[in-house]
Amino acid sequence: MNRCTVTTGFFVLGRCGRSAVAACPQCGRPVCGEHAGPNALCPECAAAQGYRTQDPHHPGWTHGYRREYYQGSSQAYNDGYWYSSFDQYDRGAFNPGDDYSYGGDWGPDDDTGFVDS
Amino acid sequence: MKDGAGQHGPMRHRAAYVAFDRFPSSKGSAVHIAQMADELFTRFGGGLLAAIGGGDLPRYQREGTREVARFDAAVPNLIDRAEAFSGWVAAHLRPHWETLEVCHVRDPWSALPAVADGRRHKVVYEVNGLPSIEMSHTWPWAAPAALGKIRELERFCLERSDAVVVPSRVIGEAVRGLGVPDGRIHLVPNGADVVGRPRRPADAPERYLVYVGALQPWQGLDVLMRAFARLADMPGLRLVVCASVPERRAKPVRRLAERIGVAERVDWRFTLPHHEVAAWLAHAEVSVAPLTGCARNLDQGCAPLKVIESMAAGVPVVASDLPAVRELMADGRHGRLVPADRPAELARAVRILLEYPDEAAEMGRRGRAHIEESLTWARSRARLAEVYRTLTRGR
Numbered sequence: 437m438n439r440c441t442v443t444t445g446f447f448v449l450g451r452c453g454r455s456a457v458a459a460c461p462q463c464g465r466p467v468c469g470e471h472a473g474p475n476a477l478c479p480e481c482a483a484a485q486g487y488r489t490q491d492p493h494h495p496g497w498t499h500g501y502r503r504e505y506y507q508g509s510s511q512a513y514n515d516g517y518w519y520s521s522f523d524q525y526d527r528g529a530f531n532p533g534d535d536y537s538y539g540g541d542w543g544p545d546d547d548t549g550f551v552d553s
Numbered sequence: 554m555k556d557g558a559g560q561h562g563p564m565r566h567r568a569a570y571v572a573f574d575r576f577p578s579s580k581g582s583a584v585h586i587a588q589m590a591d592e593l594f595t596r597f598g599g600g601l602l603a604a605i606g607g608g609d610l611p612r613y614q615r616e617g618t619r620e621v622a623r624f625d626a627a628v629p630n631l632i633d634r635a636e637a638f639s640g641w642v643a644a645h646l647r648p649h650w651e652t653l654e655v656c657h658v659r660d661p662w663s664a665l666p667a668v669a670d671g672r673r674h675k676v677v678y679e680v681n682g683l684p685s686i687e688m689s690h691t692w693p694w695a696a697p698a699a700l701g702k703i704r705e706l707e708r709f710c711l712e713r714s715d716a717v718v719v720p721s722r723v724i725g726e727a728v729r730g731l732g733v734p735d736g737r738i739h740l741v742p743n744g745a746d747v748v749g750r751p752r753r754p755a756d757a758p759e760r761y762l763v764y765v766g767a768l769q770p771w772q773g774l775d776v777l778m779r780a781f782a783r784l785a786d787m788p789g790l791r792l793v794v795c796a797s798v799p800e801r802r803a804k805p806v807r808r809l810a811e812r813i814g815v816a817e818r819v820d821w822r823f824t825l826p827h828h829e830v831a832a833w834l835a836h837a838e839v840s841v842a843p844l845t846g847c848a849r850n851l852d853q854g855c856a857p858l859k860v861i862e863s864m865a866a867g868v869p870v871v872a873s874d875l876p877a878v879r880e881l882m883a884d885g886r887h888g889r890l891v892p893a894d895r896p897a898e899l900a901r902a903v904r905i906l907l908e909y910p911d912e913a914a915e916m917g918r919r920g921r922a923h924i925e926e927s928l929t930w931a932r933s934r935a936r937l938a939e940v941y942r943t944l945t946r947g948r
């Protein structure tokens with residue numbers, strides 16, 4: 437029998453693992469009775485809908501949201517100024533570097549936070 | 554959510570915690586975020602945590618009345634990424650704009666959308682470091698004008714925040730220096746939880762020093778390696794580095810270790826979960842925090858969680874004598890404070906602790922008691938709760 441693959445936990449993440457009763461119609465993952473919402477939607481897809489991103493696993497999602505929010509951002513938080521004050525030259529210094537440039541080596545497993553203690 | 558509909562329909566939160574940090578992760582910042590966000594969500598009956606994701610982390614999670622949203626767009630340039638993140642945060646705060654009472658942020662990229670005009674919520678800006686100072690170290694090629702703009706953003710966001718939370722007095726001074734009035738700055742120190750002694754890691758060497766944390770130059774790993782070279786005569790002594798960052802970040806330090814002939818005596822562990830790091834700490838002879846005396850650590854300050862967690866584990870600490878470290882531990886009482894950037898002095902302090910194990914163990918015990926008495930997460934969280942209470946009084 438399929439197991440529910442919903443991610444659980446806050447600081448330590450796990451998989452639910454209960455027996456699945458349905459498949460999420462949006463992303464297809466097996467969900468248990470606890471985690472199946474209306475229409476068997478999984479919590480991840482249900483939350484995504486709350487933020488108007490229909491399917492978090494759709495490859496077009498990132499681009500879609502970027503186009504929409506990146507450009508709309510200045511009205512959204514009244515910042516017509518700050519980010520636009522950064523020209524290409526300013527930004528150029530913040531491209532990812534090689535292994536020697538600490539903090540500049542960026543990949544999907546990297547932390548982007550500033551302070552590590 | 555009263556009717557239970559919130560579990561499935563859109564949620565409307567009263568609180569949000571926003572961080573330009575991966576969460577969860579093996580870094581100290583993740584422990585801090587977990588504690589602070591948990592306190593916030595406890596006070597406000599749930600909330601939204603908006604953080605960085607990627608890898609295997611799901612974009613969205615729901616746990617009861619809590620939601621986690623993770624930004625995972627692959628934007629390599631830092632400023633482009635910060636800009637995209639700010640836009641994403643704005644979009645994720647928008648559904649809660651009418652219900653939000655407190656928005657707690659950790660950095661300017663998160664703060665900018667939170668301090669927008671027309672908000673009814675209060676903004677708590679938690680300053681663990683100042684990107685304008687920090688980034689001159691991480692991005693040595695950044696033009697002063699560019700860093701100046703980042704400083705402007707910092708000032709703008711700090712000025713518009715209702716409360717500024719700092720983990721150390723040194724950072725509080727730096728924030729004051731940026732023009733934030735005294736009354737708005739609140740000290741909420743980092744903490745640690747004192748738990749039972751964890752089991753010794755199966756692959757732990759007989760006798761070892763431990764370093765815990767990231768590997769940026771200001772952490773002083775080079776100083777530690779040079780100090781360790783001076784301890785070559787100590788039989789069987791090894792150095793265990795529990796790095797909170799991926800292995801490829803260790804290249805420069807490893808190269809140095811090889812060049813000075815200590816590589817054979819150093820054991821590396823990468824991105825271990827927090828409870829495994831605690832076990833490595835608990836069974837070490839000494840925990841070393843060799844922070845350098847650079848502007849990042851001196852002017853901006855730092856709040857090294859590793860010092861607190863080492864004391865909580867009952868292990869004596871040898872750390873650089875910096876104001877931010879002095880706030881946490883006392884020389885000769887919980888370990889030794891040595892001048893920063895001086896390998897010989899660092900080695901000497903470690904050697905003395907190794908040669909007087911009874912006194913070292915006593916320092917470890919006193920460190921543990923010190924954490925229990927004054928630096929638990931429970932205390933820090935009570936202080937944070939007080940900040941929230943003050944801000945939302947009369948609502």
Ligand SMILES: [Zn+2]
Binds near residue numbers: 463482
């Ligand atoms: Zn789904």
Ligand SMILES: [Zn+2]
Binds near residue numbers: 442453454471
């Ligand atoms: Zn489940």
